[in-house]
Amino acid sequence: MKINHRQEKGKAIALKSDLIRLSDNHYHVHSQTTKRDYDVILVTDNWVCSCPDHKFRHVCCKHIHAVEFSISLRDQVREENKVTISPVTVNDCQFCHSSNIKKFGIRHNKSGNIQRFICNDCHRTFSINLGFSKMKSSPEAITNALQLYFTGESLRNVQKFLKLQGVNVSHKTIYLWIVKYTKLMKAHLDKITPHVGDAWRADEVYIKVRGELRYVFSLMDSETRFWIAQEVANRKEGHDASSLF
Numbered sequence: 001m002k003i004n005h006r007q008e009k010g011k012a013i014a015l016k017s018d019l020i021r022l023s024d025n026h027y028h029v030h031s032q033t034t035k036r037d038y039d040v041i042l043v044t045d046n047w048v049c050s051c052p053d054h055k056f057r058h059v060c061c062k063h064i065h066a067v068e069f070s071i072s073l074r075d076q077v078r079e080e081n082k083v084t085i086s087p088v089t090v091n092d093c094q095f096c097h098s099s100n101i102k103k104f105g106i107r108h109n110k111s112g113n114i115q116r117f118i119c120n121d122c123h124r125t126f127s128i129n130l131g132f133s134k135m136k137s138s139p140e141a142i143t144n145a146l147q148l149y150f151t152g153e154s155l156r157n158v159q160k161f162l163k164l165q166g167v168n169v170s171h172k173t174i175y176l177w178i179v180k181y182t183k184l185m186k187a188h189l190d191k192i193t194p195h196v197g198d199a200w201r202a203d204e205v206y207i208k209v210r211g212e213l214r215y216v217f218s219l220m221d222s223e224t225r226f227w228i229a230q231e232v233a234n235r236k237e238g239h240d241a242s243s244l245f
Contacts, residue, residue: 010065014073019066020160021153027070029063040067074152093119094126131184141167145174146181196221200228202244204236217241 013019013029020028025042031051038051040063047068048054053061092099096119104118107127116127132139141162148158155171162169199222204215215236219228233239 006060006062007065007069009062010067011069013062013066014069019063019070020157020164021070021148022161022164027067029066032062038063040064070152090115090117090128093117093122093124094128095119095124096122098122131181137167137169141165141169142177142181145177149174149178194221194224194226194228196226196228197223199223202241204241206236215239217244219244 009032013032019030019040022028027040028037029040029049030037038049040047040049042048047060047064049061049063051061051063053059054064090101093101098119098121100120101117102120104116104125107114107116114127116125118125132142135142144165145158145162148161149155153161155174158174159169159171162174201220201222202217203220204217206213207216208214209216209232215233216230217233217239218230220226221228229244231241231244233241
């Protein structure tokens with residue numbers, strides 16, 4: 001399919017992250033020529049933009065194309081990486097592992113309210129440490145930021161979204177959240193023995209490692225997308241990557 005001029009500009013806007021997702025049906029898109037932001041809203045299965053090009057010429061403007069490209073890119077990232085953040089559930093006592101537990105009030109702290117539980121068998125109370133202790137922002141803000149980032153939003157777009165929700169943090173703070181919680185997830189995943197299939201995928205990518213350009217060879221299970229192994233090399237041609245296997 002031939003891409004027209006407006007589609008090209010919309011793609012450039014999306015790749016530059018000049019749009020904010022307020023909800024699945026509402027976006028703010030920054031103008032390329034002025035300091036204005038336009039509203040792109042889904043109305044009865046059709047996108048409507050507040051810009052003059054759409055309002056008066058009744059054409060699919062570059063801002064609508066930017067939203068459509070952003071959605072398709074985010075869907076692609078979600079499909080390829082299968083990343084979701086599931087809510088934490090408490091099914092048994094952390095002391096005796098009995099399932100005979102019930103809610104037992106709320107514990108209040110700076111990072112938000114935490115549910116307490118009591119075990120009807122050992123009669124001990126407990127709460128689950130969700131990893132948000134000593135964090136200035138609420139667990140909801142942090143998990144929202146992680147969910148947005150892992151579905152394809154840029155750090156600055158995540159920052160803008162949180163600001164609209166009344167949470168004022170820098171994009172560097174969001175990056176530190178991602179570093180912290182991906183390390184926690186990695187530590188948890190390292191304890192799990194993966195069940196991989198017979199088909200694996202190998203590929204390489206050119207990245208900067210401590211300011212130097214290097215090749216990273218990686219190996220991934222085709223079915224589960226589990227990252228099996230990785231190896232850093234100075235060059236691509238002639239490198240023996242058999243140690244990955």
